[in-house]
Amino acid sequence: MSVGTYWLWNGKQWLSEFVWPTADRALHYGDGLFETLRFNHLGEAPLWFFHAERLQQGLLALGFPVTSFNLIEQAFAALPKELRQSGGKLLISRGVSERGYAPAENPEIQLLWHAFTAPEWGVDRFPQGFKADFSAVKLAPQPLLAGVKHLNRLEQVLIRSRFVEGCQEMVVCDNIGNVVEGCMSNLFILKDSKLYTPKIETCGVNGVIRRWLLENEQVNVTRLLPEDLLTAEALFFCNSLNGIVPVSQLAERQYSLKYQGWQTILNLQQKLEALFC
Amino acid sequence: MSVGTYWLWNGKQWLSEFVWPTADRALHYGDGLFETLRFNHLGEAPLWFFHAERLQQGLLALGFPVTSFNLIEQAFAALPKELRQSGGKLLISRGVSERGYAPAENPEIQLLWHAFTAPEWGVDRFPQGFKADFSAVKLAPQPLLAGVKHLNRLEQVLIRSRFVEGCQEMVVCDNIGNVVEGCMSNLFILKDSKLYTPKIETCGVNGVIRRWLLENEQVNVTRLLPEDLLTAEALFFCNSLNGIVPVSQLAERQYSLKYQGWQTILNLQQKLEALFC
Numbered sequence: 001m002s003v004g005t006y007w008l009w010n011g012k013q014w015l016s017e018f019v020w021p022t023a024d025r026a027l028h029y030g031d032g033l034f035e036t037l038r039f040n041h042l043g044e045a046p047l048w049f050f051h052a053e054r055l056q057q058g059l060l061a062l063g064f065p066v067t068s069f070n071l072i073e074q075a076f077a078a079l080p081k082e083l084r085q086s087g088g089k090l091l092i093s094r095g096v097s098e099r100g101y102a103p104a105e106n107p108e109i110q111l112l113w114h115a116f117t118a119p120e121w122g123v124d125r126f127p128q129g130f131k132a133d134f135s136a137v138k139l140a141p142q143p144l145l146a147g148v149k150h151l152n153r154l155e156q157v158l159i160r161s162r163f164v165e166g167c168q169e170m171v172v173c174d175n176i177g178n179v180v181e182g183c184m185s186n187l188f189i190l191k192d193s194k195l196y197t198p199k200i201e202t203c204g205v206n207g208v209i210r211r212w213l214l215e216n217e218q219v220n221v222t223r224l225l226p227e228d229l230l231t232a233e234a235l236f237f238c239n240s241l242n243g244i245v246p247v248s249q250l251a252e253r254q255y256s257l258k259y260q261g262w263q264t265i266l267n268l269q270q271k272l273e274a275l276f277c
Numbered sequence: 278m279s280v281g282t283y284w285l286w287n288g289k290q291w292l293s294e295f296v297w298p299t300a301d302r303a304l305h306y307g308d309g310l311f312e313t314l315r316f317n318h319l320g321e322a323p324l325w326f327f328h329a330e331r332l333q334q335g336l337l338a339l340g341f342p343v344t345s346f347n348l349i350e351q352a353f354a355a356l357p358k359e360l361r362q363s364g365g366k367l368l369i370s371r372g373v374s375e376r377g378y379a380p381a382e383n384p385e386i387q388l389l390w391h392a393f394t395a396p397e398w399g400v401d402r403f404p405q406g407f408k409a410d411f412s413a414v415k416l417a418p419q420p421l422l423a424g425v426k427h428l429n430r431l432e433q434v435l436i437r438s439r440f441v442e443g444c445q446e447m448v449v450c451d452n453i454g455n456v457v458e459g460c461m462s463n464l465f466i467l468k469d470s471k472l473y474t475p476k477i478e479t480c481g482v483n484g485v486i487r488r489w490l491l492e493n494e495q496v497n498v499t500r501l502l503p504e505d506l507l508t509a510e511a512l513f514f515c516n517s518l519n520g521i522v523p524v525s526q527l528a529e530r531q532y533s534l535k536y537q538g539w540q541t542i543l544n545l546q547q548k549l550e551a552l553f554c
Contacts, residue, residue, distance in 0.1 A: 005299045005300070007299075017299065018298060018299050018300075019296035019297060019298060019299060020296060020297050020298070020299050020301075020304060021295060021296060021297070022282045022284075022294065022295050022296060022297050022389055022391070023282070023295075024297075024304070025434075026304050027297060027301070027303050027304045027368075027428075028311070028368065028428065028430070029307070029428065029429075029430035029431065029433070029434055030306070030307035030428060030429050030430060030431055031430075031431065031434050034305070062431070062434070062435075063435075063438050089376070091304070091305065099366070099391075099393060100437070100461070101430065101433045101434050101436070101437035101460065101461060102437045102438070102440075103434065103437075103438060112299055114299070114376075116376060137421065138419075140417035140418050140419035140480075141417050141418075141452060142415075142417035142432065144414065144435055145431060145432075145435075150431055151304075151305065151306065151307060151431075152306075152307050152429035152430070152431045153305070153306035153307060153308075153378065153429070154306065154307055154308065154339070154422060154427055154428075154429045155419065155422075156306070156378045157302075157306055157308050157339070157378050157380065158339075158340075158421055158422075159378070160377070160378035160379045160380075161340050161379070161380060163379075175418060175419075183378065184377070184378060203417075
């Protein structure tokens with residue numbers, strides 16, 4: 001399998017490339033988007049629809065040219081099969097401009113594809129679930145960018161750098177104390193056998209698995225506080241690469257594998273995994 | 278004069294370079310800092326102290342290795358004179374890491390230098406002052422990054438993309454309505470012949486000219502609301518490349534050149550310009 005980094009040349013052809021223009025706006029300002037995808041063994045991305053949907057919202061939020069999405073979709077379709085057999089990261093930059101914050105009037109967007117062999121999926125790596133804690137880093141509310149997977153990720157770098165020892169994820173709140181998500185996942189809880197997940201309105205990433213769940217399950221999208229997590233029957237994190245992973249411990253609270261909630265999560269996990277068989 | 282882009286090779290030597298590694302964390306996460314500098318005709322940066330001070334604060338905020346600042350200072354001193362005769366942008370990245378938000382344990386930071394011929398300085402380009410208005414974009418409060426000139430600049434890209442026609446700067450508030458700064462400058466007002474500037478505590482960039490003014494003048498650092506600007510005698514924006522530029526109009530309010538406040542600003546402007554003669 002071809003693992004490596006590829007650049008979309010001339011809007012058409014993926015060429016192996018390990019360098020990027022120094023004048024690029026993704027490098028200077030984080031002026032772009034990304035998606036991390038998982039493929040099945042046929043090289044298909046069963047959840048491409050959800051990635052595409054978020055990309056369109058992100059392109060709109062950043063004011064990229066309206067034609068950008070077509071270019072991205074064609075470029076994705078043109079990825080040779082050997083570059084989409086496990087995991088991949090698609091990075092979209094607004095390209096170069098004059099010096100300064102103003103984007104070029106007619107930017108030539110640039111695409112980078114990083115094909116990688118994902119570690120084993122979450123279902124196999126974390127059968128015992130995640131240990132998690134509450135992050136001391138709070139997300140800043142910026143409604144203009146909420147939900148979008150853009151390239152300004154310093155908050156996640158700060159959160160990741162401060163992981164409590166032994167934890168595989170951290171619960172992150174906004175600056176007024178509402179639970180938003182994990183560092184690299186979305187978050188759901190089970191309470192009275194019902195699913196709840198926080199609103200993504202002022203900050204946070206509107207994840208692919210989150211939206212797949214909203215589409216396929218009865219989920220209450222609501223305000224959640226830390227105590228709601230601590231008093232839940234069960235909770236889980238989800239993202240593209242890890243899938244759905246239950247939480248065995250959050251701060252001092254343990255969530256028993258024997259409870260019904262845990263089994264409900266494993267059922268959702270299997271339903272998701274079935275898409276990738 | 279050599280205008281162009283240079284990369285610090287092996288922590289020692291500046292080599293002409295137009296490409297950057299695709300695995301770099303500045304490209305993927307905006308995991309780095311930058312400074313934009315102005316030089317005098319001898320190739321000196323009279324305000325380097327203030328740039329260095331902010332870099333040290335930024336390196337600390339992002340958790341870069343403690344040795345990073347020495348490397349930067351030596352690299353800056355090693356810049357050939359022909360690369361520091363007008364303007365320059367120094368970009369500092371945490372370098373490469375494994376995939377994911379976690380920085381490498383011992384990152385090799387990377388330096389990029391972009392030497393450019395600055396347009397005429399603000400004092401010559403904008404003798405009539407700036408026209409400005411209030412931006413509809415609000416800055417998100419993130420105290421962990423406030424003041425730091427980091428590479429997550431999507432808010433500035435959004436503000437710059439929404440400049441009101443005919444304006445050279447925009448006044449930007451935080452999400453609770455306090456005035457913070459301009460899109461690419463800090464902001465001061467004159468009221469009863471006294472200088473005031475907003476606190477930079479939860480968001481905004483702690484600019485070089487701002488700190489030079491705080492060091493050299495009597496300035497009240499305080500909470501400012503939009504109405505404080507509209508009822509001020511005079512106001513001005515300041516940054517490294519433009520220096521100090523008075524505002525001739527903010528929204529509907531005009532600030533007369535005949536008022537004493539305007540003359541006070543021109544005096545500060547001349548004092549700053551004298552450093553670059």
